[in-house]
Amino acid sequence: MLEYRSAAGRWVLLATVLGSSLAFIDATVVNIALSEIGRELGADSAGLQWTVNGYALSLASLVLLGGSLSDRFGRRRVFLGGVAWFAVASLLCGLAPTVELLIAARILQGIGGALLTPGALAILEASFTREDRPKAIGAWSGLAGIGGALGPFLGGWLVQSGSWRLIFLINVPVAAVVLWVAWRHVPESRNPSAARTFDVAGLLLGAAGLGGLTYGFTAWPEHGPGDPVVLASLAAGVAGMVTFVLVERRSAHPMLPLRIFRSRAFRGANLVTFLVYAANGGVFLLVVVNLQVVAGFSPLASGVALLPVTVLMLLLSARAGALGQRIGPRIPMTAGPLVCAAALAWLSRIGAGASYTADVLPPVILFGLGLCLLVAPLTATALGALDDSYAGIASGVNNAVARAAGLLAVAVLPLAAGLGSGSLTDPGALAPVYRTAMLVCAGLMTAGGVLAWLLIPDRLSAHTPVKTFCDPCSPPVHPADTADADRSGSR
Template structure:
């Protein structure tokens, strides 16, 4: 298949359209983290509701992104990419008008369906269209620009939230998506990677969608009903059975949405394991960092968004450079050092206690965010280049789909598992903190029940004066304790990602006949 130079007119239009569409999807995640406190207050959402608002999108994205990549390979990457963009902006508009939590969750699922068709298309278009000698640089450019826009999401989200306009986080996608559709329609040629006319792997899509949904639901129920409840056992076991069934379906399918032969390549397997661990740690760390700043440290939502600017600046400066170096020297050393440095940043952030607010930022949160940003800057482009470079062009859509799916699976499981764990850690710390307040059983239950709201927990209305102040102080201390533990677990996941690179990733690992 003929390719084009990165600097050619065709190459530039491909980069512009893929960056715009990808950024539109990625900005939702980071901006939404910042506006969650406003959204929670506006819609009367509980802490569990917040995790469902996040996970409804991620769940559909993770469940269907594999089939989105495969459809692009078979039916045309541009066609499926454009279809995904249209569905995504339709879902975004619906989210912006959602009157309550339930409908917002439903419309977030529609966004996820669009994203599943859209996100794999960006990288598969780049990988199949750009000259192989410049592919790492192209992916580095894509990574840098999408990450800059993505990390600009908190600033935009904070500004909207402080102005009472959190719904505009969804509306902003519409003009970006329309512009990307116009560019694709007029300037980008259709590309197909596979002439196989077999029907899509519907059974695999159903199995992974239901399996992920069941496991996520099981973990999200733990804070409400306890880990020993039958609902938790049934959904977790059922989810694991369905996910096992998904692997078996893929093994025997004539047209699998996730070709298992790709995992015979150790670099492909190692890079995807790295993705799973690192992005689980990153997504949870960023979520709890935002909640801590706004709900406990009393940053405004705009100030919270601005705190991520060092991360953004590092991505501008380093990511494209790292992609070019990975082309020249191979990705392995970057994929060892990057996740380890990112893990160190998350670990540093875990030591931040109660602060005096934004005035203390430079001596509290800034060092950890700087180290985290440096680690991710050295990781993102080489990781993507390693994944896409370890498979032949005809599998580029599937490879992109698998890697993106694992990123979303990591987000879903991390939010569900560590979100549930955070509530349990919060509750445990809180019970210890209120022992000296001499509350009766009913009062203690009322106080602990608020733990499900995490940093937004407030003393029940029956408490006043000094007692109310002491309970709110206990909430703050307990949240910081839970935050510290969650951030340390997130750091450990980053270190695990680095270990996967040590064990499995090799330079120049592509198998042309794969």
């Protein structure tokens, strides 16, 4: 097992941060290039929309599969495969001669992202000592956040100075660095009790369920909740997920072992994840829009308004992880959302003529401090509540919950706040909706803090540590057996 401050630990952290950043950045950076893509490829609005949504759809649909595969066949192996897949898909995106081929390549990119994203966190959980995992996860949160924040700036510079194709082609050398570092320095681990047979029914139903929900929530803001396609997609998604659960209960070798939900801490961490990431989805959408439309900020000024959150995450996330390890996750996971709720109530007062230094910066800093308290202990709890043999699927579940929550918030929050048939570009219509939406997000954060206090234990139970190795020719080793997994699931 590695220590957080060791040289080997720093290499593992570098590989997982760079790999995760590839997936995080490509989820948003393409928005900057849409006008150039449309101009060069002659794409209509539907084609441009699918350039964005195709990536999100395939990633969200298959993220559970990525977590399950990493536990079965090796976390490093699946992570390496995901990074390589992502690099090839990025190359295809950069060379695409038509928008149809670009959309197909973006869907392939999402598949690569679904393989590498849960694998990155599972590697951290399996590689570091129990004492150092929260610090490593905290550092990963802060550094990956920096990558996500710098992505739009880098993308804008590449589009302006070169071509939109560069935002995809630059992924190839970065992925090559990740592959080299991970191959040389990341130890392998897996769950030896996991069957090597493939749960085809679980795969198809899980992908159909998550895919239907993702598409329905994505199309909702544009087409409205009464659109037949939206309703059919959501209905298919719900039916797929219900059938998925029924099939997994009866499967001898399920892709998602339902016994992991016996853990109260795991259930609680994912419920808190759903609430706080739904709130975050609304915040990061509406604050920026409100600053431009209502407060009159320039696009650049509104875009960097939330940058202090990223800076604070970089500086404090590892310390917050260490704090959660020292005093237990319950207090920071309760206090963090409550601090965020107070910040959002403050942010709800931003209106016409607002000053950044007086009206925006103070609540943004408070919001960032709350997230610093929350994110690393929350992620560490979602992974640490189960036996280490389930690190991959635990990460996959938590990623799926967070993405579903964000998509739901973007789709539902403006309508729930009273937008109706109004426009997000109309100051008169947006101002009251923004205030209501921020108060709703504050309520979600408050509910997350209350649930954390009720469901998260003061201390997580110890698990059998993963034995890892660095010889790529050796078989992956893990001492956990089925009995260990069942005992951890029953906690």
